[in-house]
Amino acid sequence: MLENTDKLDALIQKYQGQEGILIPLLQEAQELYGHINKELMLYLSAKTEIPAAEIFGVATFYSMFKLKAQGRHVIKICKGTACHVSDVDSIKFALIEQLKLRPGEDTTSDMRFTLVEVACLGCCSLAPVIMIDDKTYGKLAPEDIVGILANYS
Amino acid sequence: MRAITVKVGLASCGIAAGADAVYRRLESYLIESSKMVQLKRTGCIGMCFEEPIVEFDGGDLGRVTLGKVEPKQIIHLLEEYLSDRMPKTNLILADQHDAKHNPLMASQMRIVLKNCGVIDPQSIEEYEETGGYQALKQALSMRPYAVIDLVKASGLRGRGGAGFPTGLKWDFAFEQPGPKKYVICNADEGDPGAFMDRSLLEGDPHRIIEGMLIGAYAMGADEGYIYCRAEYPLAIKHLRIAIQAAIEKNYLGPNIMGTDFSFTLHIKEGAGAFVCGEETALMHSIEGLRGMPTLRPPYPAESGLWGKPTNINNVETWANVPWIILNGPQAFRAIGTQQSPGTKVFALAGKVVGSGLIEVPMGISIRDIIYKVGGGIKDGKKFKAIQLGGPSGGCIPEELLDTTVDYDSINATGAIMGSGGMVVMDEDTCMVDVAKYFLHFTQNESCGKCTFCRIGTRRMLEILDRISQGKGETEDIQRLQELAQNINQGSLCGLGQSAPNPVITTLRYFRDEYEAHIVEKKCPTQVCVDLLTYTIDKDKCMGCHVCALRCPVKCISGKRKQPHVIDPAMCIKCDSCYKSCRFDAVVKA
Structure with missing residues (x-):
């Protein structure tokens, strides 16, 4: 069962009766719970009368929605063209090595970091670029990674 | 003082x-x-x-x-x-x-970027001091259709990539019965390697709002949306500040500047789907649905957002409008070429010295953009190709560098103008890898509605993967070409139709690189790691053991002060040994 639904109920109330609410509703619900799991989808469906299948369809369509719990810090690796030709993959391998992620894993076992690839972050002149939470790191070399990760606990 | x-x-x-x-x-x-x-x-x-x-x-x-x-x-x-x-x-x-x-x-000319990097984007007063909202004032004193006529006369074409005449598009929406109509600003800048719209929204948000207001007045719309990527938090922040300030000054809201014209503007944050840059998908996304394109007609002008007449333009198109109103269509036509008047903003990036945001008059050659505006290729390397139009575009080789920047000339090369991403590639870039990179992107972003796009791009990607691993067959080039044609013809929206473009253009201009991968099993630029082998030159190796210490899989052996050896079966081709060797003894080929 979903707990602490007060804030969520207020959120649903805010959007009640409006058109096109599902995406902003899911965005704000994700801010509250960190990710959108099956329970949350069913709860929203029951309250808004939007079919759960439609909620699942939207939640899985957009890359912003996370269906699993994320680490405390999210590392976004820019996969834009400029970063690609500037060998951002070497940065990715350095991150995977430092975070000791196994194939298929994106979150460290201590929930410290989640590693994701994103389309262009739009800072192409600083390629290769990664973003940790809201901070962008540019003109990276694989050797820089250890020092950068040390700033996050 | x-x-x-x-x-x-x-x-x-x-x-x-x-x-x-x-x-x-x-x-x-x-x-x-x-x-x-x-x-x-x-x-x-x-x-x-x-x-x-x-x-x-x-x-x-x-x-x-x-x-x-x-x-x-x-x-x-x-x-x-x-x-x-x-x-x-x-x-x-x-x-x-x-x-x-x-x-x-x-070589630059700044119309759209006039205020970018000059004014404080959070200050409506600074925008007003540069003539801001004067174009709106002027437009409101004209009849709505006169505004459309003026935009038509300017010859402005959509800056989102396709280059459709803006005035004509406005006319379609104008013709539709009201009272409810919408205007939308497409700020879902998803092309990797493009940041023009982000910079504009961050640097001069009021210019876009003013453009939208003028368009809304002309077409008879009273409500609008700016659909912006959520990956651009600063752009969204500046837009929110700008909208609030415009409301306080009565540029937005009811009875704008004392007239009968009223307009409400919303910001809609995208949720991360490249296909939402396509206009029908974008509207579905605003409606709260999966952003999947639908068949046109009906065009948005007839039946758009929530079934109402809707006009969608790109950020840069809207940003051109105030300048055209203030300076007149003739002044606009005096810039650029006959068929493509005005300027174009590009995000110049990649292996170029002066990467950044540039605005050039249409008709300039690509060579001048790279060598005059961009200052040439980084690190004294040799130019190989320039990629225009992101995943829907293509790569233009050296022999076509004198192509001029206008919609028709660029289309003739097989690339597209696109929204303005320009990524320069040098001799170290593998064109098969570039094609694979873009295909990987579109394959990932295909919404899955059309079979050719959903499955065809995956088949193309598999072939490219095979080629880059040295398992390509000579028939693969033919297979890629057939799939490309089928995907182009069998897909509903621009994403699918243009998905094969990066492969088609690289095959056209860099076929020898494909053949080297397929026939010789070699990557000429040593980018495709599966085709590399690392060995140590016995004569150069001093036996310093540094490479062996760096090797993450411990596949380098040898006694100190004696030549070392790499075990090819264990080597993961990580390049650590190559980078760490001070005697150039590690050879990759």
Whole structure:
């Protein structure tokens, strides 16, 4: 069962009766719970009368929605063209090595970091670029990674 | 005391490069020292490769622009300037907007970016001081259709990539019965390697709002949306501030500037789906649904958002509108070419010296953009190709560098103008890898509605993967071409139709690279790691053992002071040994 639904109920109330609410509703619900799991989808469906299948369809369509719990810090690796030709993959391998992620894993076992690839972050002149939470790191070399990760606990 | 101003470029690129720290250092210094200096923030100055950028103005030295400024240097630089001494370090140019002194600026022409990096984007007053909202005032004194006529006469074409005449598009929406109509600004800039719209929204948000207001008045719309990527938090922040300020000044809301025209503007944050840049998908996304394209007709002008007549234009298209109203269609047509008047903003990136945000008149050659505006190729390398139009575009080779920038000439090369991403590639770039990279992107972003796009792109990607692993067959080129044609013809929207373009253009201009991968099983640029083998040259190896220590899989063996050996079966081709060897003894081929 979903707990602490007060804030969520207020959120649903805010959007009640409006058109096109599902995406902003899911965005704000994700801010509250960190990710959108099956329970949350069913709860929203029951309250808004939007079919759960439609909620699942939207939640899985957009890359912003996370269906699993994320680490405390999210590392976004820019996969834009400029970063690609500037060998951002070497940065990715350095991150995977430092975070000791196994194939298929994106979150460290201590929930410290989640590693994701994103389309262009739009800072192409600083390629290769990664973003940790809201901070962008540019003109990276694989050797820089250890020092950068040390700033996050 | 003179009024000295200090401006810090605080667009996303600037902040990423550390401009925030420079700004904070200046701020605390100025509070302590009580100097008569006005500290201002501004948007993207354009020369992203020089970030963080700081500009001093108002002193005897005039305007001085400094690049790559570090927080610890900034106070010294400011004190130098205040004592009328030209700073010796970090100097980029001594009068930034005076083209004479700056070769990078000489070939540029700034209409859309006029205020970008000049005004404070969070201040509506600064926008007004540069003539802001005067175009709206003028438009509101005209009949709506006269505004459309004017935009038609200017010859403005959609800057989102396809180049459809804007005035004509407005006319379609105008013709539709009201009363409810919508205008939308497409700010879902998803092309990797493109950041024009982000810079514009961050640097001059009111220009886009003013353009939308003029369009809404002309077409009879009373409500609008700006659909912006959620990956652009600063752009969204600046838009919110701008909308609030415009409401307070009665540029937005009911009875704008005392007329009967009323307009409400919303911001809609995208949720991360490239296909939402397609207009029908974008509207479904605003409606709260999966962003999947639908068949046109009906076009949005007839049945768009919630079934109402809707007009969608790209950020840069809207940003052109106020200038056209104020300066007239003839002035606009005087710039650029007959078929493609005006300017185009490009995000120049990749292996070019002067990467950044540029605006050039249409009709300039691509060669001039790379070598004059961009200052040539980085690190003295050789140019190989320039990629235009992102995943829907293509690569233009050296022999076509004199192609001029206009919709029709660029389409003739097989690339597209696109929204304005330009990524320069040098001799170290593998074109098979580039094609694979884009296919991987579109395959990932295909919404899955059309079979050819959903499955066809995957089959193409599998073939490209095979080729880059040295398992390609000679028939693969034929297979790629057939799939490309089928996907192009069998897909509903632009994403699918154009998905094969990167493969088609690289096959056309760089076929020899494909053949090298397939026949010789070699990657000429040594990018495709599966085709590389690492060995140690016995004669050069000094037996220093550094490579063996660096090797993550411990596949290098040998006694100290004796030649080492790499075990090819265990080697993961990570390049560590190659990079760590000081004697050039590691050979990759």
